[in-house]
Amino acid sequence: MNDDLELVRGSGNAFQDFGHEGAGLLQARALLAARIVRTLDDRGLSTREAARLTGIAHSEFSRIRNARLARFSLDRLITILGRLDTTVEVNVTFRKRQAVIRDGAPA
Template sequence: MTEESVFEESSGNVFADLGLEDAEELFTRGKIGIVVLHLLKQRNLKQREISKLLGIPQPEVSYLMRGEFQRFSEGKLLTFLKRLDTEITLHLRPRHAGTQTGETVVSL
């Protein structure tokens, strides 16, 4: 006897799919944090060097490198991008009628 697999289509935001209240904020932090992490890994820096570059204590670098982006505000993560010489462009527009949440776009 085999069990039938059940699949549920994702909304594109795992935090919303889990029913978390601050899902959009967590999703945005995750998207920004992944870009920060990608840029840091490209530079192949030691945690001590990252600490100095980003202006945060070494234990916070450990959280960042483990992907614990919920520990940092969106503003702090954007500051990290600035310190990594990344140009940040913010596009603001009204939501489309009928949608409950806005869209966050982060790209390299």
């Protein structure tokens, strides 16, 4: 067996590391969805119980639990957290993009 593995340090954003367009937005939605799932789990809420508490359809909670997030905007996910009595604080940081190097040449 060949154990030639290369250790690569990730950026902290798996979507970016795998080259997804809009990686920052994808990660932000994933983080908010994970918090929603954690809140439901911590409170022992089913999707139907969460729907009764928040007025948001249980199918929406099912989509979030199954990480089907394409239909959710950031503000929609924040609204859902707010209805679950969770305070959300958003910090935005602006940085200059780093050049992507492909095939040994800067992009």
